[in-house]
Amino acid sequence: MDASQNEQEIYTLIEHSDPVYAKVVVVDWMLGNSCSYACSYCPKSLHDGSVRWQKTKDILHLYRQMKRHYVDERDKIVWLQFTGGEPTMHPRIIDLLQHASEFDFKVSLISNASRTPRFWEKISGCLNSVILTYHAEFAELVPFIRVAKMMEDSISVHINVTMHPDRFDQTFEDAQELRAALPAASISLKPLRQEFGAKLYDYTDDQMRVLSKGLPSKYAPVGEKPRSLMRATTRSGQCDTLPPNEFILRGMNRWRGYNCNVGLESLRVRGNGEVYRGVCGVGGVIGYLGEDLDLPREPIRCTNDSCSCLADILIRKEL
Template sequence: MAYIQNASNRFTLIDHPDPLCGKMVVVDWTLGNSCSYACSYCPKNLHDGSLKWQKPNDVLHLYRQLRRHYVDEMDRIVWLQLTGGEPTMHPQIVDLLHQASAKGFKISLISNASRTVRFWEKINKCLNSVILTYHAEFADLDHFIRVAGMMVDHITVHINVTMHPDHFDQTLEDARKLRAALPAASISLKPLRRDFGAQLYDYTKEQMQVLTNGLPSDRAPIGEQPRSLMRATTRSGRTETLRPNEFLLRDLNRWRGYKCNVGLESLRIRGNGEVYRGVCCVGGRLGYLGEDLVLPRDPIRCTKDACSCLADILIRKER
């Protein structure tokens, strides 16, 4: 398939190769901002514990609203992606996971895998997938492999390896060890953005090529995940199927003015309880956790210069 150059403003449609993915409502939910790590590239407000863990009653209230609005009324599938901070540190996380499972929600945890193997044994039957981030500054490689290995043969395990340009070669070596030990896992070599904004760190041309090539597996994926690829269509009808990282690396993530399904295929709950359509916050605040919310029913026009979050990239957009 031909390589599409500088095509962001020529795309007429970014959609899902699998129509079932379009029915997914991925709820990106930050339960708090305490974390067991304090990575140098991570903004303090994502790990310093300045926000209290969200109250279980407020969480359960939103569970009921999600079930009624998206499942009962819109025939969609709710997929919770619980993050932090480090979400496994929430004092009631085990009960919250069991309650979500009882509602029929699919559940992912975005975690650094630092909790004990015994803890993961308590919760893994509730999980449909995990997204484990390997932070080389703090992670114990052997422990990380043990945690991922106990799940990789029955649910989807995706591993993000954060690739700081100053420690690129050593982290790449660790990533290759992860690939060898966990052949059924998918692995992304994740480029870092300054202060988690739109600007990438200064990678060399060679490092960018490594990031683009990634570490693909020759094993068929196990389990399920809400979505991982998007199909880009130009005015002439040419298409290309891309991973979300590729949109970022090739500067193909600029969709201001496009009609976007953010809020229909996504929801964002911040650690302070604010609720938005997506990580991008386009459309403004919908309300707060614990309130009765009016949840979206229609697409919205994008007002952002760039779509910098992988979760937001994985949403249908049309010009």
């Protein structure tokens, strides 16, 4: 928190700027940890196949519980966000997506886009948004563009380009080609952290300037997303509308003691089947995939020193 923030009142209410997003339960769901790539900067545990793909019957059991608990009893919208490893490698992924559509769930995939355009043609009708990551160590530019292109006019397509400092210039050229070929997609140039931890790789000042300038689109974004901005209000009524990373940059992401809707607006399923209210893990393990779960009915008091995941920041909390 900087000096001016210290002098300011703290925010006592952080809520969705548009109430439509308060209805959405975002489910962060890791289906397993097999991947078609083995990126040098990715910890082995995220791609070495040591966690078996989750069973279809267990996944469908949780679909049914979420439908009853969130949709039928609470009038919420369930928005699944599948990750891995590489979630499109799940042997039953097409079935899982089709079932999700039958339940009227919305679905996003976080993918490296390595499967064939034909595969993506088959599943694109089941998707509401995609986050495609371009890993220059393994990805091929032309097929990657083809996959993104088939979806960019109908759903929200966001592309992360991982910017390794050792191949920065070539990757930036690829990113510029992506920008030119995919005008409706949003693109982020992602600085990499060592072992996906807190420490950034060593970037030169010039590289840092390129990263912070980014490659903004000239076009308005297409399609819907599960979350947007948060409105933060002080006790005296001062109000700011902010993107989630702004809370982190201002050091205003500390909500210990606040009542938080994590678990009412979110859920996390880990690759090993553990289910939590959210990425932060507050409240501990609710249960395991395949079991009958007692899904959250009330907000929970935050016990963490800070709220560091963007998905967790995008949840209502109040002092």
